[in-house]
Amino acid sequence: MDGGLTLEVDDLVVGYGDRPALRGLSLRVEAGEVLALTGPNGSGKTTLLKSVLGLVTPERGTIRVGGTDVGGLARRERARRIAWVPQSEAPMDNVPLLEYVLYGRHPHIGGFERENAYDAVRVRDALAAVDLTDRADAGILELSGGERQRALLARALAQDTPILLLDEPTSSLDIGHQLDLLDRIRALSRGEGRTVVTAMHDLNLAARYADRIAVLDHGRLVALGPPSAVLSPTLLRDVWGVTADLRHDARTGLPFLVPRLPPAIPPEAGSATARPGPIHVLGGGGAAVSTLQRLVDEGFRVTAGALNLLDSDSEAAQSLGVPFAAEMPFAPLSDEVRAENRRFMLAATAIVITPFAVGPSNLGNLEDVAGLGPGSPPVILFVQPPWTLRDFAAGRVTPIINDLLARGASPVQGVDELLALLRARTLRARDPPVADAIRSVG
Amino acid sequence: MPAAGAPGVGDRLGRRRFGGWLLASTVATMAFLTLASFFVGTVPIPFRVVAAILLHQASNGAVFSSPCAGTVPAFRCAAFTAIVWDLRVPAVLLALIAGAALGLAGGTLQGVFRNPLADPYLFGLSAGAAVGAAGLYVFNIGLRESNITLPLFAFLGAVVTGAAILAIAGGRLGSVETLLLSGVALSYLLSGVLSLMLLYNPFGSLQVSFWLLGGLTGATWDRVGVAFGGLLVAGSLLVVASREVNVLQLGDEVALSLGVEVARVRTRLILLASLATGFAVAFTGVIGFVGLISPHIVRRIFGPDYRVVLPGSALVGGIFLLGASDLAQTILPQTVLPVGVLTAFAGAPFFLYLLQRKRRQGTGGR
Amino acid sequence: MSLNGAVPGASRQVSLALVAVISLVVAGGAIGATAAYFELRPSATHPGASAVTVTDDLGRTVTAPSNPSRVVALSPSIVDSLVRLGLRDRLVGVDCSSPAFGGLSADYDASQTAAWHLTSAMCVQVSPLNSEALVNLSPTLVLSSTIVSVSAVQEIANTLHIPVIMLQPVSVSGIVTDVQLLMSLFPTGSLGPTLVASMQRELGNVSVLDANLSYNDAQLPSLLLTYAVNPVGSTAPGYWTFGPGTFGQSLAELAGGSSISANVTIPWPELSGSQVLLAAPSLIVYGTGFGIDLTLYAQGPDWSSFTAVQSGHAYAIDSTLITEPGPTTVLVGLPDLIGLLHPSAHS
Missing domain, CATH: 3.40.50.1980 (Nitrogenase molybdenum iron protein domain)
Incomplete structure (x- = not known):
């Protein structure tokens, strides 16, 4: 193989009935680059790959490899230029891996010829490249899932083509094998200069391994460029309809997207009275993130307090749309904020104290709970990890906790127990006879 | 030779793990069975006489100038000579050739349809061939039946059936069960057509048991030659195409991406399977299950590589049919059973076993 | 082809497959030639016997030896004719469905079939035709009806050089014609004319x-x-x-x-x-x-x-x-x- 060649797709139209899968798509993949092809299901990724392979016949448009129009080439010639790693392959005979990879040499071997030493070299190299040399004699059906996927790659490598197409090569692998396979593909591109086009669902993996990302939507190219230029919350919202936050890997500077989980019950789905709560959550320093998320997911109305801005818990509260008593960053709780926090407490049906680290600056949170009079909402208290470990206020925390427990606060071990408790209370509050009936049966 | 960096690996690729001795013992089995079969028949002939006649005839009279001297009277010797040289030897060779052709056709069909239950008999290819050949007798179409027109018309009948199977299977090969049921339905339809022909059969020119159950009694040297020619053409082209059959096992799309013109190759393979089937059925009638069993035995022994499975199926098919033919002549005294009855006795339970195993395994394995 | 030309393995070996094909073709040619050679050898004829040419009920022209001594009759009705013509001694084989073997026509009048004197050694299976058993009787003439297929009959005639006459009358008067045909093959004395x-x-x-x-x-x-x-x-x-x-x-x-x-x-x-x-x-x-x-x-x-x-x-x-x-x-x-x-x- 003489290194990679460019792959040019020009004005490609592929039709399935009146809903064309590709609508005039043009794309140029540079020699030796790794291009990740992304887009929602049905956006045309696979159709594009299959068009390049000649598995579907385009209505219009040309596909050129290194300047040669492959549409006019015989299958064999095409197969010497373009190799394919399918997503998965139907089970077949238990062929030894060596023979299986040798199938990749098929386009190079004439009808009356047989494999020669050069084919053997290519097969050996391909096996070595995917680290399967030791398994050469194993039957293909005896390989593990990760090995099977690497065997597919090895076969395509043995095909010895300037262009390598992959259709979601990692979709059936665990995260370890995903990274391993993509590392190998990336190395192949770097080492041998092969042009790689891979369809991928995972944008973060795409950003990590691809030189450029092409985003397809409804058969059109909607974005093309380096990951940092392409990935954006706007793109995710417009193409996938997903709300996500953009972050950057501190070590590599590569962008990655963190999708937000949608609330289980959309806010507009019911009136305030239909949703249980509010539940008031005390936290700080990230201790309340999962609790807030879960409560919102479960459909509770939630308030929080008192939190310092820029703190993880306050960011979580903000992104979840949870109202909270907010103090300036890194500042001790002011009287105004504590007053607001108390109003939230009194309006709540329950107060949840997450295991946040308590120091002098935020001790007020706990003091205000302890200071509530009779008739105030019930208190639920995380007891794991132990509060002794969270006490950074010179031993003043533990007495307050013990006092709360003595006055009837419910201890819980974690979020699941908290939710179970809250669901039971909500049920009882809403419909006492049913709750009693359940209790008597239980 | 090139590739300095490849010693060792080249050797490993060059040889396939055939198990050379397995191949040798299979060939030896065939050779022994062939020789032994010359001594099997409904008419008991002394061992010594058969051997002498064989050597006498094969050497064109150079050895054993009077093969029966001292054992049987001259007029008996003439009858024995005719029986051995003009009946048994052609029948044995035809059994080998027809078995090989059917095994080859079965292996090919199993490869083309990626279906371990494919078989020229179950898919109606054999019945189609029989209809083609029998049609030559029944409908006076201006062509006299001869050792050339018969196999050609059988070939034609098989090709039409093969095209119908392809059409039923459609572009996608569908599920194994659909294909199998379609094939069996087609096979029934054609058997019906054949039965109708036999019913209208104007002067008893067709032998019902021969066409429906198969027989090797019609073997002649001419027919052996013609059938061998058909087997040779189909067999050599199939052996050449066998690597493509291997690649076909990866699925249509992968095969296309590896440079195989799938549709063209599939058509060509079915054409060749029809050729092999036609040239066998024209002279032996419809014999079932040889094409089903042989490739399975080969796969079990030699592995799934079609470069071995196809020639191997021919070998095993020949052994199987010859063995069945020998049994057909020896089970009942003085009686020749239609050989298709014997192959069915072996094949039908085997078919059920495969079906069972397949159901247990799901649609994947062989 | 630049893609392939650059690789060191471009010069490829001729495959085993091609070698196999060539050797198979050569072997096939040799076998075919041998077969043809044996096939073309002059067949043994019936020395000294004069021949009669007749047209049988299927319109086939058959040359049969005159007054044949070893006859196989593959139909009870033909046996009936031969016996009535006094030719029982020529009969060496009959089809296995003939009365003596409890076959299809077991109901032939017992007194009549007793005169046929059939033995099990004479039995030839006709469906499928047991050619070996037929040849083993060394017949010089085979008289058959269409219980044996024409193609099978043709095989016997062509490859074993045994004349086969098909007697399959399509009318009652055809039965008389068939008896007359037999009379042209055998001397029957007064029995033939009397029967007719x-x-x-x-x-x-x-x-x-x-x-x-x-x-x-x-x-x-x-x-x-x-x-x-x-x-x-x-x-x-x-x-x-x-x-x-x-x-x-x-x-x-x-x-x-x-x-x-x-x-x-x-x-x-x-x-x-x-x-x-x-x-x-x-x-x-x-x-x-x-x-x-x-x-x-x-x-x-x-x-x-x-x-x-x-x-x-x-x-x-x-x-x-x-x-x-x-x-x-x-x-x-x-x-x-x-x-x-x-x-x-x-x-």
Whole structure:
């Protein structure tokens, strides 16, 4: 193989009935680059790959490899230029891996010829490249899932083509094998200069391994460029309809997207009275993130307090749309904020104290709970990890906790127990006879 | 030779793990069975006489100038000579050739349809061939039946059936069960057509048991030659195409991406399977299950590589049919059973076993 | 091709496959040539025997040795003819369905078949044809009916150089012709002419019957002449009878009957109960023997609803007298049938 060649797709139209899968798509993949092809299901990724392979016949448009129009080439010639790693392959005979990879040499071997030493070299190299040399004699059906996927790659490598197409090569692998396979593909591109086009669902993996990302939507190219230029919350919202936050890997500077989980019950789905709560959550320093998320997911109305801005818990509260008593960053709780926090407490049906680290600056949170009079909402208290470990206020925390427990606060071990408790209370509050009936049966 | 960096690996690729001795013992089995079969028949002939006649005839009279001297009277010797040289030897060779052709056709069909239950008999290819050949007798179409027109018309009948199977299977090969049921339905339809022909059969020119159950009694040297020619053409082209059959096992799309013109190759393979089937059925009638069993035995022994499975199926098919033919002549005294009855006795339970195993395994394995 | 030309392995070895193909072709050619060589060797002829050329019932021209000494007759009716012509001593083989072996025609008159003196060593299986057994009898002539397929017969004639004459008369007069054909092959003394004369006498009686019937302007009785039945409950219940182009059909006509199966398309049709009901034959003649009797016919479809059965015009006849196209059918079967159809004329 003489290194990679460019792959040019020009004005490609592929039709399935009146809903064309590709609508005039043009794309140029540079020699030796790794291009990740992304887009929602049905956006045309696979159709594009299959068009390049000649598995579907385009209505219009040309596909050129290194300047040669492959549409006019015989299958064999095409197969010497373009190799394919399918997503998965139907089970077949238990062929030894060596023979299986040798199938990749098929386009190079004439009808009356047989494999020669050069084919053997290519097969050996391909096996070595995917680290399967030791398994050469194993039957293909005896390989593990990760090995099977690497065997597919090895076969395509043995095909010895300037262009390598992959259709979601990692979709059936665990995260370890995903990274391993993509590392190998990336190395192949770097080492041998092969042009790689891979369809991928995972944008973060795409950003990590691809030189450029092409985003397809409804058969059109909607974005093309380096990951940092392409990935954006706007793109995710417009193409996938997903709300996500953009972050950057501190070590590599590569962008990655963190999708937000949608609330289980959309806010507009019911009136305030239909949703249980509010539940008031005390936290700080990230201790309340999962609790807030879960409560919102479960459909509770939630308030929080008192939190310092820029703190993880306050960011979580903000992104979840949870109202909270907010103090300036890194500042001790002011009287105004504590007053607001108390109003939230009194309006709540329950107060949840997450295991946040308590120091002098935020001790007020706990003091205000302890200071509530009779008739105030019930208190639920995380007891794991132990509060002794969270006490950074010179031993003043533990007495307050013990006092709360003595006055009837419910201890819980974690979020699941908290939710179970809250669901039971909500049920009882809403419909006492049913709750009693359940209790008597239980 | 090139590739300095490849010693060792080249050797490993060059040889396939055939198990050379397995191949040798299979060939030896065939050779022994062939020789032994010359001594099997409904008419008991002394061992010594058969051997002498064989050597006498094969050497064109150079050895054993009077093969029966001292054992049987001259007029008996003439009858024995005719029986051995003009009946048994052609029948044995035809059994080998027809078995090989059917095994080859079965292996090919199993490869083309990626279906371990494919078989020229179950898919109606054999019945189609029989209809083609029998049609030559029944409908006076201006062509006299001869050792050339018969196999050609059988070939034609098989090709039409093969095209119908392809059409039923459609572009996608569908599920194994659909294909199998379609094939069996087609096979029934054609058997019906054949039965109708036999019913209208104007002067008893067709032998019902021969066409429906198969027989090797019609073997002649001419027919052996013609059938061998058909087997040779189909067999050599199939052996050449066998690597493509291997690649076909990866699925249509992968095969296309590896440079195989799938549709063209599939058509060509079915054409060749029809050729092999036609040239066998024209002279032996419809014999079932040889094409089903042989490739399975080969796969079990030699592995799934079609470069071995196809020639191997021919070998095993020949052994199987010859063995069945020998049994057909020896089970009942003085009686020749239609050989298709014997192959069915072996094949039908085997078919059920495969079906069972397949159901247990799901649609994947062989 | 730059993609391939650059690689070190471009010069490829010729594959094993090609070598295999070439060697197979060479081997095949050699085998074919050998086969042809043996095939072309002059075959042993029958030295000193003069030959007779005849045209058989299928229109085949056959050259047979004159007065052949070893004859295989693959049909009971041919055995019947040969025995009546005094040629039993020529007979070395018969088909296994012949009476002596409890076959299909086991019901041939015992006194008659006893005279045939058949032994099991003479038995040749005909379906499928056991060629080995046939050849083992060293016949110089094979007389066969179409119980053996024409293609199988042709094989015997072509490859083993044994003449085969097919005797399959399609009418009652054809039976007489076949006897005359045999007389051209064998010296029969006075037996041949006598047999022919007696058969022609029976046919002459038929002419008298015809004349009488037309003189009286009598309506020919409609007739179902059946020789076997599939009872209700079997796969295809019905009554087997003769179609056009069979001697059985001609037998029914000669006996002065109007066969209800005269217009079917199949030579050997099976009529369903409703077909018979629709045709409403005024007479039914049913063949018995081979284990078939009235009890079985009574289990046939709609049997008791047939007019002929209800009016008592269903008569039994020995099957061998109507199903075997031999002299016995002409000499015994035909007069018996006339007796059933036209009792007055017969007397």
